[in-house]
Amino acid sequence: MTDSPLRLGIAGLGRGFMLLLPTLAAHPGIRLVAAADPREEARRQFVADFSATAHAEVSALCADPEVEAVYIATPHQYHREHVEMAARHGKHVLVEKPMALSLADCQAMIEAMRRAGRWLMVGHSHSFDVPYLRTRALLDSQDFGAVRMISALNYTDFLYRPRRPEELDTARGGGVMFSQAAHQVDVVRLLGGSPVTSVRAATGCWDASRPTEGAYGALLTFENGAFANLTYSGYAHFDSDELCGWSGELGQPRDPREYGQARARLAQLQDAEEEARVKNARTYGAGLSLADTSLADISHNHFGFVVVSCERGDLRPTPQGIDVFLDGRRYREPLPRPRIPRREVLDELIAAVRHDRPPIHSGEWGMATMEVCLAMLESADLGRDVTLSHQVSLAQSIEYNGEVVSR
Amino acid sequence: MTDSPLRLGIAGLGRGFMLLLPTLAAHPGIRLVAAADPREEARRQFVADFSATAHAEVSALCADPEVEAVYIATPHQYHREHVEMAARHGKHVLVEKPMALSLADCQAMIEAMRRAGRWLMVGHSHSFDVPYLRTRALLDSQDFGAVRMISALNYTDFLYRPRRPEELDTARGGGVMFSQAAHQVDVVRLLGGSPVTSVRAATGCWDASRPTEGAYGALLTFENGAFANLTYSGYAHFDSDELCGWSGELGQPRDPREYGQARARLAQLQDAEEEARVKNARTYGAGLSLADTSLADISHNHFGFVVVSCERGDLRPTPQGIDVFLDGRRYREPLPRPRIPRREVLDELIAAVRHDRPPIHSGEWGMATMEVCLAMLESADLGRDVTLSHQVSLAQSIEYNGEVVSR
Numbered sequence: 001m002t003d004s005p006l007r008l009g010i011a012g013l014g015r016g017f018m019l020l021l022p023t024l025a026a027h028p029g030i031r032l033v034a035a036a037d038p039r040e041e042a043r044r045q046f047v048a049d050f051s052a053t054a055h056a057e058v059s060a061l062c063a064d065p066e067v068e069a070v071y072i073a074t075p076h077q078y079h080r081e082h083v084e085m086a087a088r089h090g091k092h093v094l095v096e097k098p099m100a101l102s103l104a105d106c107q108a109m110i111e112a113m114r115r116a117g118r119w120l121m122v123g124h125s126h127s128f129d130v131p132y133l134r135t136r137a138l139l140d141s142q143d144f145g146a147v148r149m150i151s152a153l154n155y156t157d158f159l160y161r162p163r164r165p166e167e168l169d170t171a172r173g174g175g176v177m178f179s180q181a182a183h184q185v186d187v188v189r190l191l192g193g194s195p196v197t198s199v200r201a202a203t204g205c206w207d208a209s210r211p212t213e214g215a216y217g218a219l220l221t222f223e224n225g226a227f228a229n230l231t232y233s234g235y236a237h238f239d240s241d242e243l244c245g246w247s248g249e250l251g252q253p254r255d256p257r258e259y260g261q262a263r264a265r266l267a268q269l270q271d272a273e274e275e276a277r278v279k280n281a282r283t284y285g286a287g288l289s290l291a292d293t294s295l296a297d298i299s300h301n302h303f304g305f306v307v308v309s310c311e312r313g314d315l316r317p318t319p320q321g322i323d324v325f326l327d328g329r330r331y332r333e334p335l336p337r338p339r340i341p342r343r344e345v346l347d348e349l350i351a352a353v354r355h356d357r358p359p360i361h362s363g364e365w366g367m368a369t370m371e372v373c374l375a376m377l378e379s380a381d382l383g384r385d386v387t388l389s390h391q392v393s394l395a396q397s398i399e400y401n402g403e404v405v406s407r
Numbered sequence: 408m409t410d411s412p413l414r415l416g417i418a419g420l421g422r423g424f425m426l427l428l429p430t431l432a433a434h435p436g437i438r439l440v441a442a443a444d445p446r447e448e449a450r451r452q453f454v455a456d457f458s459a460t461a462h463a464e465v466s467a468l469c470a471d472p473e474v475e476a477v478y479i480a481t482p483h484q485y486h487r488e489h490v491e492m493a494a495r496h497g498k499h500v501l502v503e504k505p506m507a508l509s510l511a512d513c514q515a516m517i518e519a520m521r522r523a524g525r526w527l528m529v530g531h532s533h534s535f536d537v538p539y540l541r542t543r544a545l546l547d548s549q550d551f552g553a554v555r556m557i558s559a560l561n562y563t564d565f566l567y568r569p570r571r572p573e574e575l576d577t578a579r580g581g582g583v584m585f586s587q588a589a590h591q592v593d594v595v596r597l598l599g600g601s602p603v604t605s606v607r608a609a610t611g612c613w614d615a616s617r618p619t620e621g622a623y624g625a626l627l628t629f630e631n632g633a634f635a636n637l638t639y640s641g642y643a644h645f646d647s648d649e650l651c652g653w654s655g656e657l658g659q660p661r662d663p664r665e666y667g668q669a670r671a672r673l674a675q676l677q678d679a680e681e682e683a684r685v686k687n688a689r690t691y692g693a694g695l696s697l698a699d700t701s702l703a704d705i706s707h708n709h710f711g712f713v714v715v716s717c718e719r720g721d722l723r724p725t726p727q728g729i730d731v732f733l734d735g736r737r738y739r740e741p742l743p744r745p746r747i748p749r750r751e752v753l754d755e756l757i758a759a760v761r762h763d764r765p766p767i768h769s770g771e772w773g774m775a776t777m778e779v780c781l782a783m784l785e786s787a788d789l790g791r792d793v794t795l796s797h798q799v800s801l802a803q804s805i806e807y808n809g810e811v812v813s814r
Binding site: 198227230260 | 555556558560562605607608609611613622624625626628634635636637638640642643644645650666667670671714716718720721723730732733734735736737790791792
């Protein structure tokens with residue numbers, strides 16, 4: 001409670017930062033001391049919002065002695081370079097998902113941070129959301145017995161939101177396998193609690209004008225015999241927020257009458273250039289600032305419909321609470337509306353840095369999630385199972401620098 | 408309209424018959440002229456209810472000159488024998504799902520009926536339900552473009568309803584792979600509309616006291632590139648009728664407050680013997696008759712949550728109507744409550760026998776569904792994909808005796 005606030009530096013003032021901005025600003029344990037972004041307008045806004053330092057280069061941010069930890073929210077393809085940079089300067093790191101675009105990059109990031117003796121975390125992903133963390137805690141209570149099966153599905157308009165060209169290019173980390181499967185797989189791995197052993201997936205590239213994976217179906221098997229079905233469509237017209245009490249992914253109230261807006265807005269744009277321009281016109285420092293964010297009327301984040309089937313009962317995490325189904329009784333364990341949504345990712349970071357509590361979402365954890373996502377792409381390509389070799393169980397995942405701390 | 412009613416004989420007055428009984432009795436195109444069952448009480452009840460003939464042996468029913476078509480609703484393992492018997496006597500056949508327990512049996516049934524020059528149909532399965540047939544018609548309208556992905560899930564207490572020992576023995580056709588996957592696969596094949604090429608599945612046997620498959624997850628790929636995720640739990644505490652407007656599988660209104668009744672009732676029974684006794688005490692002729700059935704307050708049948716993702720829109724069949732999602736508009740196409748639920752299976756039979764209209768649910772169709780179900784078992788056992796060789800597309804499925812009739 002008497003900890004000094006963590007002095008955080010932000011690498012990249014783009015969309016990842018915008019999503020976490022209200023949480024960063026409201027969290028009492030965080031002080032934003034510096035940022036780096038190539039856009040001058042973003043740097044100017046950051047200085048105005050936080051009376052803090054703004055660098056043009058990530059290298060300068062990493063060298064800034066005021067900074068204890070760096071939140072790396074630069075485009076996916078730069079994650080490895082920027083983590084290695086932070087490691088060289090002895091900073092702790094929170095790197096946005098997807099951790100990186102290859103397992104070699106993930107491995108290099110883990111090794112760089114291990115050599116530096118600093119904490120590495122991957123997030124925010126939706127597996128930090130309170131409904132899933134609370135479900136995990138209920139599973140650990142042994143009231144339910146072993147997890148046997150998980151079903152997770154999510155139908156969104158992901159592919160029709162304004163995109164820059166690289167967001168529609170799989171080779172550069174575009175499409176749903178990196179941006180969306182990384183969430184769903186992370187949630188399923190957290191709830192499964194056992195290493196994933198094999199992945200069979202099919203992917204869909206259904207729109208030639210947006211030539212990347214926008215949908216997938218996958219069957220994951222776990223070491224303990226459990227299995228999981230994952231379904232995702234980013235082309236969806238059906239919106240699975242309907243199954244989540246019309247609460248949105250980011251906890252925002254959804255109005256079911258506002259239907260099909262993403263496609264409608266996109267249809268008004270001339271070309272990819274105008275689309276990128278529209279996207280860039282609504283970023284931090286260009287139309288958006290701290291004043292545009294709010295935590296009011298925000299419920300828990302979520303990533304679609306999820307049911308966990310256990311030996312003695314089922315659990316359904318929802319933004320409003322955990323629906324608990326046991327022999328003879330069902331009830332909802334309500335979840336109070338969060339005062340600071342998404343704070344869990346920062347809490348986990350602070351606990352690591354200030355109290356040496358190994359995070360769930362370590363580098364090894366993030367790499368295991370990426371291995372599943374990459375295996376889904378490979379399996380869809382090969383038309384057969386892909387076996388995995390970098391998986392960690394929940395217990396193993398909280399090993400850090402050779403030290404194992406039990407949950 | 409001036410057709411004489413089809414003179415139908417019933418082989419087996421058990422649960423399959425009980426489920427179809429109100430439909431059989433109400434359908435103006437059907438006359439129940441005979442039945443066969445080894446239980447004298449069932450035969451007595453049939454004579455009382457229908458002023459018809461009752462035989463102790465299926466062979467006698469098949470030889471009965473009054474009978475034009477036989478509805479074979481005997482236990483799964485007798486289907487082949489009884490279909491061959493009907494064929495020898497030149498009867499048309501409607502055989503209950505699962506068609507048989509092996510592909511060799513399915514093949515033999517198809518060949519016997521082809522040699523006899525009589526129609527063979529497999530059903531009732533839930534792919535006859537109006538919501539799925541209507542969805543198929545919408546897909547055929549071309550408004551939606553090609554089917555790309557199907558997600559189907561169903562959470563029930565199937566395994567905890569009263570069972571006879573063979574219903575919990577996979578080798579004898581027990582468990583959800585024969586009784587429940589046969590429905591879900593049939594629905595998904597109908598909606599997919601393209602031959603299934605490969606199956607990857609995992610199955611769950613989670614209760615040692617009921618040692619058969621009670622759950623599965625599967626990924627099916629179709630020849631046209633589409634894929635489907637299937638999830639089923641018969642161990643469920645969560646009840647997916649919640650996602651179907653609390654309408655039950657058989658169209659009955661469900662009361663969400665009546666929770667966990669199957670397990671509670673089962674817990675009061677001493678052993679398997681008492682369980683079988685309880686089950687047998689509530690069958691046709693033993694506690695139940697035509698007077699116990701009703702078509703009042705019955706909505707369309709369904710088999711859980713289903714979403715079909717297409718090129719230009721999504722379709723969600725529900726017992727109340729088809730939820731249609733297109734660019735810029737969503738609406739529900741309401742389905743009027745059926746006057747005679749489940750009549751579609753009889754309509755298809757009558758259309759075949761009276762008007763030579765090849766049924767969708769032919770022997771070849773039923774065999775293709777069984778091949779998928781058996782492949783799911785094999786895939787779960789082997790831990791890899793199983794490729795298929797007896798699949799038919801919807802168009803091919805309506806070939807009969809070498810004649811192809813376009814839909």
